[in-house]
Amino acid sequence: GHRQRYQNGFDCQGLWVEVEVEKELGFKSKRDIEQYGIAAFVERCKARVLHYAAVQTQQSLRLGYWMDWDNSYYTMSDENNYSIWMFLKRCWERGLLYKGHDVMPWCPRCSTGISEHEIVTEGYQEITHPSLTVRLPLVGRAGEYLLVWTTTPWTLTSNVAVAVHPDLTYVQVQQGTETYYLVRDRLDALHGSYRVVRELPGRALVGWTYTGPFDDLPAQQGVVHRVIAWQDVSAAEGTGLVHIAPGSGAEDFALGKEHALPVLAPIDEFGVFTEGYGWLSRRHVYDVAGPIAEDLKRRGLLYRSEEHTHRYPVCWRCGSELVFRLVDEWFIAMDPLRAPMMEVTRKIRWIPEFGLERELDWLRNMHDWMISKKRYWGLALPIWECPRCGTFEVIGSEHELREQAVEGWEAFSGHTPHRPWIDAVKIACSKCHAVISRILDVGNPWLDAGIVPYSTMGYRQDRARWGEWFPADFITEAFPGQYRNWFYSLLVMSTVLENREPYRTCLGHAMVRDEHGREMHKSWGNMIEFNDAAERMGADVMRWLYAMQSPAQNINFGFGPGDDVRRRFILPLWNVYAFFVTYANLDAWPAAGAPPVVERGLLDRWILSRLSGLIETIRDRLDDYDVAGAARPIERFVEDLSLWYVRRGRRRYWKSEADADKQAAYSTLYEVLITLARLLAPFVPFLAEALYQNLVLSVSPGAPESVHLC
Numbered sequence: 107g108h109r110q111r112y113q114n115g116f117d118c119q120g121l122w123v124e125v126e127v128e129k130e131l132g133f134k135s136k137r138d139i140e141q142y143g144i145a146a147f148v149e150r151c152k153a154r155v156l157h158y159a160a161v162q163t164q165q166s167l168r169l170g171y172w173m174d175w176d177n178s179y180y181t182m183s184d185e186n187n188y189s190i191w192m193f194l195k196r197c198w199e200r201g202l203l204y205k206g207h208d209v210m211p212w213c214p215r216c217s218t219g220i221s222e223h224e225i226v227t228e229g230y231q232e233i234t235h236p237s238l239t240v241r242l243p244l245v246g247r248a249g250e251y252l253l254v255w256t257t258t259p260w261t262l263t264s265n266v267a268v269a270v271h272p273d274l275t276y277v278q279v280q281q282g283t284e285t286y287y288l289v290r291d292r293l294d295a296l297h298g299s300y301r302v303v304r305e306l307p308g309r310a311l312v313g314w315t316y317t318g319p320f321d322d323l324p325a326q327q328g329v330v331h332r333v334i335a336w337q338d339v340s341a342a343e344g345t346g347l348v349h350i351a352p353g354s355g356a357e358d359f360a361l362g363k364e365h366a367l368p369v370l371a372p373i374d375e376f377g378v379f380t381e382g383y384g385w386l387s388r389r390h391v392y393d394v395a396g397p398i399a400e401d402l403k404r405r406g407l408l409y410r411s412e413e414h415t416h417r418y419p420v421c422w423r424c425g426s427e428l429v430f431r432l433v434d435e436w437f438i439a440m441d442p443l444r445a446p447m448m449e450v451t452r453k454i455r456w457i458p459e460f461g462l463e464r465e466l467d468w469l470r471n472m473h474d475w476m477i478s479k480k481r482y483w484g485l486a487l488p489i490w491e492c493p494r495c496g497t498f499e500v501i502g503s504e505h506e507l508r509e510q511a512v513e514g515w516e517a518f519s520g521h522t523p524h525r526p527w528i529d530a531v532k533i534a535c536s537k538c539h540a541v542i543s544r545i546l547d548v549g550n551p552w553l554d555a556g557i558v559p560y561s562t563m564g565y566r567q568d569r570a571r572w573g574e575w576f577p578a579d580f581i582t583e584a585f586p587g588q589y590r591n592w593f594y595s596l597l598v599m600s601t602v603l604e605n606r607e608p609y610r611t612c613l614g615h616a617m618v619r620d621e622h623g624r625e626m627h628k629s630w631g632n633m634i635e636f637n638d639a640a641e642r643m644g645a646d647v648m649r650w651l652y653a654m655q656s657p658a659q660n661i662n663f664g665f666g667p668g669d670d671v672r673r674r675f676i677l678p679l680w681n682v683y684a685f686f687v688t689y690a691n692l693d694a695w696p697a698a699g700a701p702p703v704v705e706r707g708l709l710d711r712w713i714l715s716r717l718s719g720l721i722e723t724i725r726d727r728l729d730d731y732d733v734a735g736a737a738r739p740i741e742r743f744v745e746d747l748s749l750w751y752v753r754r755g756r757r758r759y760w761k762s763e764a765d766a767d768k769q770a771a772y773s774t775l776y777e778v779l780i781t782l783a784r785l786l787a788p789f790v791p792f793l794a795e796a797l798y799q800n801l802v803l804s805v806s807p808g809a810p811e812s813v814h815l816c
Contacts, residue, residue, distance in 0.1 A: 115180070117551065195502030200602070207432070208433070231417070233417075262319045262402075266329050266370065277293065316333070323382065375431075440473065454610065490542050497537040643668035651667055784813055
């Protein structure tokens, strides 16, 4: 702890910046960006990052955040980007990097894929959608229908199959002149009276064919709709017959590959139906649920419609509802890294202890890491792909790119490695020698954060110097999401590059809520802006509020809890300090030397003994990264100091004679206060500095100029 790199950093690249710049410019889609100009848009993104980095720096200084603020790192820096190139080159050389053709979560507004990590972390909301129960006529069975249920009516346009669980019990029921099939456990999905004709296992339905809900659409021509078996079908909701659209669902796509089903991909990157979908073509996916229900009703295929509230994925940045779309994206394969990453993870100390199992659970179940974004402001993925022969190459550094460039280096030279400048550089395909371009995708921003232990400490330039500081002793972030994001990306990149832990200790903390325990949202009116909190509460009050909280529990933050901190801790301490200063000035203390501790009274020796124990406790707890375990004993000590030591001994300061007992009282309280100033410096730096300046520096000019330099 005596030799540290106090370097702050700023995450700079990614969709979170782009969306805010789009709002500033009044843009509605990617088309507006391209019309505006990618270069101008990227420069606006850079400017926004620098502006808010300056704002955050000033706020951090106001909070007493001790850093080398003139040497902050920025993930948009050339070094950070080229270090990721190095990492991706290593992945490519190990056969981990590949281009995948898959159905992915997609934001129509941002026109980009959203990775599994982003959705799992903060990508679900409770949303109410229309749910449709649709009857699908069985081929060759007049008056008989399969009942399927969906909460995404737009996907019915690309339906190609219905899945049943082979081992569940299904029923044939009669309603009037019509016959329906559904799982026995979901008979409550029917409305009106019915008669169960017979029961049959799901496997008995496999192979049946039916007429699709939109067979009249050109895209559906030639599709044979059939019933298939799927072990994941559940009887918990719906009808136990699952509508399958491989071009509109991730699980559907995987099932489609298993059963060789046709794949219909109905929407473009903006969420608009493409040609081949008749009256739906050129209509947005968000606008078709009602018209689809009306169309099904008109054609006699709608059995039931109702509102259904469920957890549904949304874009973590703009809040738009996600759809699932068939796209080409770039991935890092995780299966070869799973075991070594778990081994590395076990070498790390996790606080709280359950953090280890949470991280291991994520590593056991994680999918391949989608690293590409079809956007503009971010890491330019260093992948050059040949459209002629399908070969792709990964460039590992700026020097390698210059050596391989056959076109465009002069246009790029002098620019940062971002779009659009990097797109000018072309290389020769190593296989067919065609001149090839970089793919237009940018990188997942968690690549930016994960490479920091390498990019900020000279890994590419001076490996020995880098080794002096690697791995980090300690990192901390919020645990609900960072096990899957920052902690994870650090682990991936360090396992690939060095096969060792990037940090020795990881503290995951819970979330900040409002003072009533609710999430904070600007739209709810319960969000507190930093400057408002700093002005009304004070930085030290905020810091002490956090210091007293167990990191494993959510903290309720607000002006009420802040007032409680001020009343419970800050004011009692300040009152003790003011009491001492008032009477020490009245008596012109010190008038004589401090008597030896052994000659002082029981009360003095007691408080000094308590102080000695406090010092030992604080050192022990802070060495163990237990801030609350250090702060709580301080608060109890101040309570004892105020209520017992000062209150019971105050007459010693009031008496007129300056005897040894009075000198002992002053000396003891002075020693306690200046020691507290040093102990409190990491917790409440401004209060500690005020105590130190008046109690120490005003009477000892040769002392260190700040309590933080003691």
